[in-house]
Amino acid sequence: MGHLLAILMGLSLFVTVTVLPSSAQELERGARGTLACGGNHDIRLGGTEVTFTGYTFRNFNSSTTITIDDITIYDSTGVVLRSMPAPDPFPAGFNNILGPHETTNFDTTDLFGLSGSGVPANRPLQAILNWTASRGGFDLFGHMARMDRERIPGSPPSQGESRARGLLRCVTLRGVSR
DSSP: OHHHHHHHHHHHHHHHHHHHHHHHHHHHHHHEEEEEEEEOOEEEGGGTEEEEEEEEEEOOOSSOOEEEEEEEEEETTSOEEEEETTTSOOOTTOOSEEOTTOEEEEEHHHHHTTTTTTSOTTOOEEEEEEEEESSSSSOOEEEEEEEEEEEEOSSSOEEEEEEEEEEEEOEEEOSOOO
16 A cells, blocks of 8 residues: 555656646746748839738737737848837837737838838848737737739829738747747
8 A cells, every 4th residue: 555655646746747847838838929920021013013011910818918029020131120119119000918809910011111111122021029918828829911012103102902912820939038
């Protein structure tokens, strides 16, 4: 009987040391995270078309609030084009605090306009977003949509009809230290 009790106590200790920390890690992972999204922003076809990206973020939780802490936009060479919220603010209308089932979004035209100023030509973008949640739950969901629109030259230029779209999910980065 004493031998069986010792085995059960050892098994209990093993479960406590190996299983419970991984459960705690799962809760911690659900309480914060990092998303990575692709993107583009380019003036093409002799200035008659703008290719830009729309980013959308969704909180699918029923009772958890998610805060988008920061977003950094890089060009394909790793140069930081925008760092939000500091020193650059989030775009107007972008809600970085998402209550249960709330959604927010912004387009690269909100950051770089229709002129493409501040964005190197023909280079893809990368957006890295850090978020925290009020408690564990579903991770923040994000996707990006690539859009090509007619660009009508003028001062300032304006957008015409949509010509093409592509939709890709942002990926959750794991094992990354912030």
